[in-house]
Amino acid sequence: MTYYAYFRPLPPSDRNPAEHLRRRTPGVFRGMAAHWPAVSTWTLAYIASLDPSPLVRLVRGNRENTPTAFTWSELGTYLHHLSEPPRADDELLYLKEFDLLRQFPALRDDLKDIPFLPRGTVTSSSVWIGPARARTGLHQDLLDNCAVQIAGRKRFLLTPPGTVERAGALSTKYDAWARLSRVGIEELAVGRGAGTGDEDFYFVELEPGDVLYVPARWWHEVVNLDASILLSGFFGSRSHVARLWTQVRLRDTLHRSRLLKEGDCTCHPARR
Ligand SMILES: [Zn+2]
Numbered sequence: 001m002t003y004y005a006y007f008r009p010l011p012p013s014d015r016n017p018a019e020h021l022r023r024r025t026p027g028v029f030r031g032m033a034a035h036w037p038a039v040s041t042w043t044l045a046y047i048a049s050l051d052p053s054p055l056v057r058l059v060r061g062n063r064e065n066t067p068t069a070f071t072w073s074e075l076g077t078y079l080h081h082l083s084e085p086p087r088a089d090d091e092l093l094y095l096k097e098f099d100l101l102r103q104f105p106a107l108r109d110d111l112k113d114i115p116f117l118p119r120g121t122v123t124s125s126s127v128w129i130g131p132a133r134a135r136t137g138l139h140q141d142l143l144d145n146c147a148v149q150i151a152g153r154k155r156f157l158l159t160p161p162g163t164v165e166r167a168g169a170l171s172t173k174y175d176a177w178a179r180l181s182r183v184g185i186e187e188l189a190v191g192r193g194a195g196t197g198d199e200d201f202y203f204v205e206l207e208p209g210d211v212l213y214v215p216a217r218w219w220h221e222v223v224n225l226d227a228s229i230l231l232s233g234f235f236g237s238r239s240h241v242a243r244l245w246t247q248v249r250l251r252d253t254l255h256r257s258r259l260l261k262e263g264d265c266t267c268h269p270a271r272r
Contacts, residue, residue, distance in 0.1 A: 003203065006189035007157060010204040017116030017213065021144070024215040026158055026202070029116075033148045034209030038110035042150050042229055044079040044129070050104050052076020058093040064137025064180050065171070067270030079129070082227045086132050094130035100231075101125065114146055114211065117235055125233040130224050138164065138181035138188070138221040142244055143234040145214040149206035152228025157185045158202045161217040167192060174261035176252045177234070185221040206230075 013020065013027040020027035033039055052075055060069040071093065078095065101108055117123065127150075128136075140161065147156075164170060164181040167188055171180035181188070189201045205225065206212055214220055216236075236244070254260035255267075263271040 003157065003186050003189075006186070007201045007203040010156075010158065010202040018118075020213050020215075021116065021118065026204075026215060026218055027213045028204050028206070029211040029213075030207075031209045032114070032211040033112070036110060036112050036148075036150075036209070038107070038148075038150050038231070039209045041110060042107070044083040044151075044227065044229075047100070047104075047129075047229075048076040048079040050107075052079075054103060056095055056098060059096050060094075061092055062135050062137045063266050064139055064173075065182065065184065068266055069269055082129070082131050086227070090131065092131060092134045094128070094134045094136075096128050096130075096136070097126045098129065100127040111231070114148070114233070116213070117146065117233075118237070121235045121237065123233045123235040125231060128230045128232060129228070131227050132224050134224045136222040138183070138185045138219055139175065139178045140164075140217045140219045141178050141214070141234065142216055142248070143177065143236050143241070144216045146233045146235060147206070147212045147214065148231040148233075149208050149210045149212075150229040150231055151208055152224065152226035153208075154206045154228050154230060155223050155225055156204050156206065156212060156214070157221045157223075158204070158214070159185060159188070159219045160200055161219070163192065163200075164188065164219050172261070172264065174251075174255055174265035174267075176248055176255070176267065178266075180266070181219065185219065 010026060010028055012030045015027065017027060017029065054075045055072050056075050056078060058071050058073055058078065060071055169181050169183045169188060171182045173180050204212065251260060255265060
């Protein structure tokens with residue numbers, strides 16, 4: 001299937017970023033982070049050279065709509081594997097939500113401000129490092145997200161809040177800070193008659209230095225076009241994050257006590 005028959009390109013934003021935040025519409029800002037030292041210096045080999053020894057947890061396959069499974073690797077071994085030419089039969093292993101800046105605090109100096117984050121914003125950032133074809137299944141995050149493409153290219157497919165809900169495709173699978181869809185966005189687009197103007201489906205391909213704003217609750221599915229590094233920051237006002245945090249922590253305490261959605265989540269291996 002050719003996704004672009006059903007998806008419209010998200011045009012580079014010509015608006016003030018603050019307007020996207022106010023209207024809660026996604027915006028792509030080409031080259032906004034191109035001057036960051038991270039974009040010119042962070043490569044797979046460079047990160048591996050800092051310290052190859054930490055053990056990292058890798059997600060196997062697409063955990064949003066297949067049973068969750070993990071494996072462990074030394075960081076250097078994994079990054080070295082990613083920097084080799086991919087083979088068609090490689091298992092897709094994905095380093096997600098990795099707290100790179102806690103692992104290597106000196107790397108903070110390679111980041112600059114994102115001009116559109118409002119004052120008083122609370123952020124938490126982490127990186128996604130994975131091979132070409134690795135995918136994050138269709139989901140919506142509970143917080144606004146600002147994604148900075150550092151290396152390689154990535155395709156985002158997006159649809160507004162409500163599309164998955166109207167299709168009756170919400171997943172029961174548990175995730176602390178996101179809600180998941182049972183079906184992929186391409187299947188959804190075909191089923192909802194995308195392209196007829198009834199529903200909105202968008203795509204955008206990020207190059208190194210590009211910045212994408214994804215409003216909370218916008219559904220999105222993401223696929224790597226190359227081995228790639230993405231820095232992603234969730235943000236919100238102090239009061240909003242505090243309110244959400246209370247709800248998320250309550251559910252998560254139940255989940256971790258095995259009282260809610262045990263064995264059907266993105267954070268623990270699925271029962272076999
Ligand atoms: Zn879990």
